[in-house]
Amino acid sequence: MTQQYELSELIRSDNFIDGKWVASAGGKRFDVTNPATGEVIAQIADSDAADARAATDAAARAFPGWRDTLPRDRAAVLHRWHALMVANADALGRLISLEQGKPLAEGRGEVMYGASYVAWFADEATRIYGDIIPQQQRGKRMSAIKEPVGIVAAITPWNFPLAMIARKIAPALAAGCTVVGKPAEDTPLTALALVMLAHEAGVPAGVLNLISASRENAGPAVGDWLADSRVRKITFTGSTPVGKYLARESAGTLKKLSLELGGNAPFIVFDDADLDAAVTGMLAAKFRNGGQTCVCPNRVYVQSGVYERFADLLATRVAALKVAPATDPAAQIGPMINARAIDKIARHVDDAVSRGVRVLTGGKRLPELGPNYYAPTVLADASPDMQLSCEETFGPVVPLFRFDHEAEAIHAANDTPFGLASYFYSQDVRRIDRVARQLEAGIVGINEGALASEAAPFGGVKESGYGREGSKYGLDDYLSIKYLCQGGLE
């Protein structure tokens, strides 16, 4: 029987190092709050460099044993972890909603989404093949084998408290790496609960270590990993400035990096699009997690012939979205994560209004619900000089830009340092082929707004980062290739 826990039993407040729950070395704690109410949910370990070092020491001791575990035995542990996640999907989903604010259905959906990566990489663990290289010289045999890179440091954001860390830990463990991790300070509880379940699933002591830290201590704690040559890889999802900082600071020990950074995704609607499908796709892509995902469309380009109709259809659907805390089962949009987030959204909308956008719906905070709520918003007549055109808003705001020609839309879509997700709607097969090839992005949604899948390679180009998560490519980031050359065979 797979153990099922109450939500309260899943809340952990200490670090998990070497198979044990331990307070931070300095004994400090910080508050984790519910973004819907501001209430403190837990006071948890505020770690610094000493805790990070202890985690690395444990991961280093555990590495040889885990590396040499048979792949099918690693797979079995991951499958048990997956089963525990699924059995506890309700409680984990409620924990996500509690600390992150997303509606309950989305919280539970995130558990299943994160769990799907664990099942996927459990299977992939048994398929790490190498190559026998065709013989080049008599008496010599050459082959290439794949080995785990070593200790992996995983640093994750708050928008998907479970899925982001699961899709880093699962491939790392599948590959035979050991892990040290630090979740975001806003949402560490889900990650700690996940680690508790991993331990129960049979992940050996030291193989998976997680420390939590406040924003102030994130730098010193993670800094210890950046400088430590035993840590061979950093896998990070978060903002572009922090990603660049990690790349710079880890250069001293030349670590392998996977960086999944900001998106600023374009969404293009051509005159020949199925408009109902485009509106539905926009709602799916934009309003998941209240617009707080790195693949949310941030700039929407609509061709002149359908501009007003698309704007009307979209504004009607957006105005009907239910904004409420996760405790309301009808909620479709919850609170934003914190004051910093809501201030940025308000700044972007105010700037756009001052530069002449038409507010079709929303455009305001909802103080009657709480300090972190913002009304789902559609803005017409957006222009490239507005802040929301060049910065990711990360909230429920859709700015509509007008264009006349295909080339103009592609130029505008690519006119950004970022290149994670992109979307377009068209029913012309030749245009679909042309546009898909020209968009500078790691991910292209074609007549589709829901792109997430553990079977697909997720990642960006340009300043959205590098590396891929999920799919058959997702293990490569955790492996290095060793070339074996054996002579004297004749």
Ligand code: ADP
């Ligand atoms: P956001 O702005 O969405 O919070 P961040 O990139 O700031 O995104 O945060 C993503 C993750 O990076 C979090 O776990 C956060 O604690 C961590 N982080 C932020 N600043 C630093 C830093 N200077 N060093 C290491 N980690 C950091």
